[in-house]
Amino acid sequence: MDQAELKAEMEQRWPDLAWRSSNAAALAGEIMGAPAALPELCGHLFLERKLGFAGLIVEEGATAWQLRYVFYGEREREQVHVLVETPLVGKTFPSIAKFVHAADWHEREAEDMYGLVFTGHPRLGDFILHDDAWQEGVEPMRRGFDAAAAERQRQPDADWRPRRIVHERGAFVMPIGPKFSGSAESVHFLLETVGEDVIRATPRLFYKWRAIEKLAEGKTVHEALLLAERFAATTAFAHGLAFCQALETIAGIQVPPRARLLRIFLAELERLRHHAGAIQEICESTALVVAHSQAGILEEDLLRISGELTGHRYLFGLLAPGGLLCDLPDAACAKALAQASAVLQRLDELEKRLRAVSSFLDRLEEVGSVPQRTAFVYGLVGPVARASAVARDLRKAQPYGGYEKLSFEVPMEEEGDGYARLRILFAEAGQSVGLMRQAVAALPQGLGAAARSSGVTPLPLRPGAALGWVEAPRGAAFHWVRLDIDGKIARYHIIPPSFANWHGFHLAVEKFAFQDFPIMLSTFDLSVAENDR
Amino acid sequence: MSQWVLHGILRGKKTTAYPARPETAAGVSPGRPVADHYPVSALEALLARCPTRVFSSRDGQITADPRRCIHCYRCVRGLEPPVDWSNTYEWALAHEPRHELGRAFRGSIHICVVDAGDCGACLNEVKQLNNPYYNLHRLGFFITPTPRHADILLVVGPVTDQMRPALRKVYEAMPAPKRVVAVGACALSGGVFAGSFACARGVAEVLPVDVQVPGNPAPPLAILHGLLVATGRQVPAVGAGSKAVPA
Numbered sequence: 001m002d003q004a005e006l007k008a009e010m011e012q013r014w015p016d017l018a019w020r021s022s023n024a025a026a027l028a029g030e031i032m033g034a035p036a037a038l039p040e041l042c043g044h045l046f047l048e049r050k051l052g053f054a055g056l057i058v059e060e061g062a063t064a065w066q067l068r069y070v071f072y073g074e075r076e077r078e079q080v081h082v083l084v085e086t087p088l089v090g091k092t093f094p095s096i097a098k099f100v101h102a103a104d105w106h107e108r109e110a111e112d113m114y115g116l117v118f119t120g121h122p123r124l125g126d127f128i129l130h131d132d133a134w135q136e137g138v139e140p141m142r143r144g145f146d147a148a149a150a151e152r153q154r155q156p157d158a159d160w161r162p163r164r165i166v167h168e169r170g171a172f173v174m175p176i177g178p179k180f181s182g183s184a185e186s187v188h189f190l191l192e193t194v195g196e197d198v199i200r201a202t203p204r205l206f207y208k209w210r211a212i213e214k215l216a217e218g219k220t221v222h223e224a225l226l227l228a229e230r231f232a233a234t235t236a237f238a239h240g241l242a243f244c245q246a247l248e249t250i251a252g253i254q255v256p257p258r259a260r261l262l263r264i265f266l267a268e269l270e271r272l273r274h275h276a277g278a279i280q281e282i283c284e285s286t287a288l289v290v291a292h293s294q295a296g297i298l299e300e301d302l303l304r305i306s307g308e309l310t311g312h313r314y315l316f317g318l319l320a321p322g323g324l325l326c327d328l329p330d331a332a333c334a335k336a337l338a339q340a341s342a343v344l345q346r347l348d349e350l351e352k353r354l355r356a357v358s359s360f361l362d363r364l365e366e367v368g369s370v371p372q373r374t375a376f377v378y379g380l381v382g383p384v385a386r387a388s389a390v391a392r393d394l395r396k397a398q399p400y401g402g403y404e405k406l407s408f409e410v411p412m413e414e415e416g417d418g419y420a421r422l423r424i425l426f427a428e429a430g431q432s433v434g435l436m437r438q439a440v441a442a443l444p445q446g447l448g449a450a451a452r453s454s455g456v457t458p459l460p461l462r463p464g465a466a467l468g469w470v471e472a473p474r475g476a477a478f479h480w481v482r483l484d485i486d487g488k489i490a491r492y493h494i495i496p497p498s499f500a501n502w503h504g505f506h507l508a509v510e511k512f513a514f515q516d517f518p519i520m521l522s523t524f525d526l527s528v529a530e531n532d533r
Numbered sequence: 534m535s536q537w538v539l540h541g542i543l544r545g546k547k548t549t550a551y552p553a554r555p556e557t558a559a560g561v562s563p564g565r566p567v568a569d570h571y572p573v574s575a576l577e578a579l580l581a582r583c584p585t586r587v588f589s590s591r592d593g594q595i596t597a598d599p600r601r602c603i604h605c606y607r608c609v610r611g612l613e614p615p616v617d618w619s620n621t622y623e624w625a626l627a628h629e630p631r632h633e634l635g636r637a638f639r640g641s642i643h644i645c646v647v648d649a650g651d652c653g654a655c656l657n658e659v660k661q662l663n664n665p666y667y668n669l670h671r672l673g674f675f676i677t678p679t680p681r682h683a684d685i686l687l688v689v690g691p692v693t694d695q696m697r698p699a700l701r702k703v704y705e706a707m708p709a710p711k712r713v714v715a716v717g718a719c720a721l722s723g724g725v726f727a728g729s730f731a732c733a734r735g736v737a738e739v740l741p742v743d744v745q746v747p748g749n750p751a752p753p754l755a756i757l758h759g760l761l762v763a764t765g766r767q768v769p770a771v772g773a774g775s776k777a778v779p780a
Contacts, residue, residue, distance in 0.1 A: 133695050140730070147730035178699050182676045183646040183659045186696055207695045208650040211731035223584055226605060226725045233654035233750065277657065280664075290537040296664030297547055303661070307560025313752065314654050316563075317606030326610040353540065529653040 006049075006080070014041060030081045035093050038069075039120075042082060043099025045071045051080065052392055053379050054469075055495035056106035057480045058114055060143055063088060065116075069096070069103070070467065070478065074397045079467075095121035102379025105503045106495075113141035128206045132160040140214055165200045166192040174514070178207045181518075185528035191514070198517065201509040203502060208532040216492040221247055221321055221459070224489050228479065229316055232496065232530035234277070237270045237315040238472035239479070239494070239530075245400060246468030246481040247321040251459050258444050259323040260402040265333060265439040266315055267470070268432040272340060273302035274473035275383075275425045275432070276347065278525045282422055283354075285522035286363045294350055301343050309336040321459045333440050337433075344433045351426045364418035368508035368520035371416055378504035381497045382475020383424040384524055388416035394471040401470075406438045418523040425525075461487030472497055474525055498530040547665045551754055552672075552761060562622040562752045563604050568595040571616055579616065582607050585722070599624055599747040600721040622752055625759035626745045627769040638684055638710075640673040642764055645683035645707065649700050650690035650732055654750035655717040659687065661753045674760055680706040685763055687756075688740070691719040691726045692733040704740050712763045715742045716756055718749040744769070 007019050010031060018032040033041055045051045054070035069082040084093065095118035097104045105127075107118045112128040115137070125131065129138055135155040139145060164173060177188040188204040212231050216224045228243035229236045241263060248255060255263070280295035307313040309332055318324055354360055370380070375388035385392050393410040395403040411427035413420035465482035475497030482491040501524060508520045549556045568588050571579060576595060579588055587601045587608075597616075609615040648656055662669040663676070677683055680703045692700060704713070715736040718724040723734030736742050746759035761767035 130695050151730070178696065179647055179680075179703055181678050182663075183656055184648070185651070185653065185656060186648040186699070207699070208648070208690065208693050209695060209731055210650055210691065210693055210726045211729045212726070214731075215726065215729045226584060226603065230603070230652050230725045230749070233652040234657055236652075236654070288537075290541040293541065293665050294544065296661070297544070297666065300661055300664055300666045304558060304560030307563065309560075311606060312563045312604055313560065313658075314750065316604045316749070317610065320611075325606065353536070357537075527653055528648075529651060532650075 013044070017041070030083050032083050032085070035084050035086060038082070038084060039094050039096045039099055042069055042071075042096040042103070045080060045082070046100040046102070049073070050376075051078070052381075052397075052476075053100050053102040054476065054478050055493075055499075056103060056110060057493050057495075058110045058116065058141075059482065059491050060088070060114065060141070061085075065090075067093065067110075068480075072394075072398055074391065079398065091115060092117045092119060094119055097121055100379075101377045102500065102503070105499065113139065115139040115142070126160070126204075128209055130160075130204075130206065131157045140211060145214075162190050162202065162204065164190075164192065165202075166194070168194050168199075170194045171199070177204075187528045191509070191517070193514070196513050198509050198512055198514060201506040203505060205502060205528065206532050208528055210533065212533050213492050213494065216489045219489050221483070221487065221489065224481075224492060225319065225321065227492075228494075229319070231494070231533055232498075232527055233314050233316070234527060235270065235274060235472045235474060235477075235530065237266050237319070238470045239477060239496070240319040241267060241401070242468040242470040242472075242477050242479040243481065244319050244321045244468070245470070246466045246479050247459060247483075249466035249468065250464040250481065250483055251322075251462065253322055253459065255323050255401070257402075258327070261439045261443055262324055262328055262333070263319075263401055264403065264406070265328075265337075265436050266310070266318060268435045268439070269302070269306060269309075269336065269340060270315055271473045272344070272429050272432045272436075273299065273306060275429045276302055276343070278383075278522075279347070279350075279422065279425050281522040281525075282364075282418075282425075282519070285518040286360055288354075288357070288360055291350065291354060291357075291360075294346075298343050298346055298350070302340065305336050305339045305343070309333070330440075330443060333443070337436050337440050340433055340436060344429060347426065347429055354422075361419060363516070363519055364422060364523065366415075367418045367512060367516050368523055369415065369417045370504065370507050372414070374507055375416065375504065378507065379500050380475075380504045381500045382472070382525070383428060384421060384501050384504075385475065386411065387413045387420035387424045389414045392476065394469055394476050398469060405442075406435055408435050418519055421523040421525070463487070465491070474498055474527060474530065475501065494533055496527075496530040496533070498527045502526055502531050548668045548671065549666060549754070551757065552767060556622075556754055561754055562620055563748065564618050564620040565599045565602055565624065565747070566597045566608050567617040567619045568597040569617075571595045572614065575614060578612065579608060582612050585718075585724070585727075600626070600745060601718065602747060603718050603724050603749040622754040623758045623767070624747055624755055624770045625762045625767075626747070627743060627762050628745075638764060641675070642673055642684050642760070643675050643677040643682045644685045644687050644760070645677055645680045645703060646687045646689070647696075647700050647703050648690055649688055649696045649720070649736070650693035650726070651717070651719065652690075652750075655689040655720075655748075658750045658753050659689065659716070659756060662756060667753045667757060669757065669760070672757070672761070680704075681708070683707050683711070685712045685714055685760065686740075687714045687716055687760075688720050688736045689716050691723045691729075692736055692739050694731050694733075697733070697739055700736075700739060712743045713740050714744045714746060714759050714763050716746045716748075716751050716759065718747060721745050721747060724749060 020030040051071035057068040059066045067084045108127045174191040178186040186207045190202040192200040229240040276299040283291040303313040372389040468479045478495040480493040484490040744763045
């Protein structure tokens with residue numbers, strides 16, 4: 001898509017709009033629109049232009065609301081932000097969910113956090129703030145929010161019951177969670193059925209909501225980085241990186257070349273470890289005990305490799321805005337690469353073995369299928385989307401941090417079933433090791449101290465806002481950061497991949513038998529912590 | 534199917550010798566800061582550098598409270614001089630000597646794990662206990678989904694507001710005698726989430742905690758040590774402070 005062409009078409013179809021071209025990397029432009037034109041405009045970008053919907057970012061300014069709808073495409077400079085600004089007194093906006101189904105949960109979130117009203121939205125209410133925990137009217141992300149008062153007026157709805165959808169004769173509900181299974185994350189499922197098959201599955205999330213976006217406000221960037229790393233620590237490095245990239249965009253600084261490559265090396269090491277863990281969970285859900293153990297050994301191997309290389313098994317304490325907090329010696333990186341390659345070889349062996357076990361394949365094939373069209377409409381991301389032939393990988397679509405200089409493939413599958421999702425995980429693990437190898441080979445050698453230093457480019461504190469994004473192991477992650485005049489966090493909004501994929505999870509479960517539920521859950525590769533924030 | 538059995542056997546034994554012998558493999562623990570010999574003259578820079586107030590000084594002696602440490606490594610990276618770092622993992626604390634659970638609990642302890650707002654890392658480390666490297670079954674520990682069968686309640690996370698009722702219900706559903714093991718900096722002091730209106734500063738605000746396992750996340754061997762401390766089969770680390778971590 002050509003920027004000028006898009007601009008011309010937009011101006012022709014919606015003459016009232018103001019198009020603001022942007023010099024920012026990756027951003028084609030911002031469209032300032034009136035609320036009334038919103039649904040149609042967003043629908044056009046999403047359904048006809050086939051842009052991905054990243055998310056809705058709400059900001060409460062001094063006098064006006066600013067709603068920012070972020071769309072992104074498959075090539076560089078294909079981000080389009082649709083902006084709506086209205087005075088604070090009005091709180092009503094038209095819902096775009098009718099055209100952009102992927103925006104469904106984003107509008108529910110904005111309703112819960114800011115008390116905004118989206119007319120035409122099919123289902124608002126009990127979402128992040130549970131109705132049986134908090135009264136109506138608690139709007140925690142508003143500027144004047146008084147947590148003590150909200151606590152004092154605490155009035156949970158004791159009679160709250162989940163809404164049942166299936167009313168057939170003999171229908172009943174199977175509630176699962178929030179505490180269920182051995183060591184599963186806390187989430188509640190309502191499975192509605194009349195017998196064997198799940199007719200309707202409704203996950204109730206946010207039991208683990210820690211309000212970290214609120215907590216980050218007023219903090220320094222270094223304090224907020226701790227939150228970015230730790231809100232979903234199985235993919236800590238990816239989220240920390242997205243946060244740091246947002247800060248670096250605001251400050252307009254470049255990261256030293258060595259630090260850029262080391263960041264890629266570490267991000268891919270994390271992806272490899274995460275995928276090994278996800279493969280282990282799939283083996284566990286199918287009760288294939290030896291394969292479960294073998295994959296478990298590989299995950300622990302990768303945790304130990306990470307620990308030996310960096311000191312921390314989940315790569316905490318490495319990132320700093322502007323670079324890395326510490327350098328990693330070439331020899332240590334080479335050793336970690338050799339160890340990771342050995343793990344990959346064993347993963348490949350495991351895959352070959354698994355492919356030969358018919359009872360294992362029977363439980364994955366044509367189970368939890370998500371067709372391409374549905375995956376697109378729901379805005380699924382990551383390995384789950386790629387298993388349904390939706391080509392979305394931000395490392396290719398919106399290159400960041402030096403990925404544009406490295407060669408790798410984005411594995412794709414078409415079936416969209418559990419087995420396709422497993423194959424994607426194996427294939428991506430191989431690509432990750434390839435990227436690690438390229439990063440190590442490209443590390444600057446024998447140059448002056450300045451070029452070799454991974455160091456940190458000093459971060460000038462200045463106000464501004466920017467979007468940082470990474471392809472996290474579970475998919476596209478976007479971090480919106482606004483700094484105030486003192487360089488403190490004024491607004492921090494995280495759009496994690498699990499938020500998109502939990503929204504579509506019920507697609508995989510419905511019309512399938514109860515006993516396949518754990519398999520769907522494991523192949524969908526969801527994190528509750530990442531979603532709940 | 535027989536190929537799996539053969540394959541498993543051919544892969545050899547991976548299981549750690551701990552607790553009979555210490556585990557010496559690299560990368561099993563993130564370690565923790567030790568400030569005993571840190572120069573008092575540089576104390577101010579150290580205190581300013583630590584985001585969670587791990588360090589304190591009394592009578593010219595600097596001490597580090599491991600329960601607050603969130604492994605940001607800012608006291609070793611980018612600080613001169615860096616603090617000493619210990620790579621141990623036997624750091625579970627118990628507040629007070631309690632009567633033993635009894636002989637019946639020696640060989641078979643059932644653990645109910647509750648995620649009360651965990652970031653996923655501590656839970657992932659608990660999950661590792663079930664893999665061949667740690668194999669907690671060999672020590673008579675079993676993870677059970679139901680509180681009715683549980684002897685130990687293992688809690689991770691700072692206890693979010695919306696998980697508080699579920700956590701209480703699980704505790705109340707457990708038969709006595711029972712023990713509560715709080716795992717991870719968040720479960721002990723709130724960690725980085727301390728101060729959020731939507732969660733508590735750790736499990737101690739909700740339930741009586743018997744054993745505290747520091748770490749962010751607590752590595753599998755530290756959790757194992759905590760479970761052994763809870764059943765009286767290992768001694769707790771010294772330096773257990775007051776019952777709760779001061780706010």
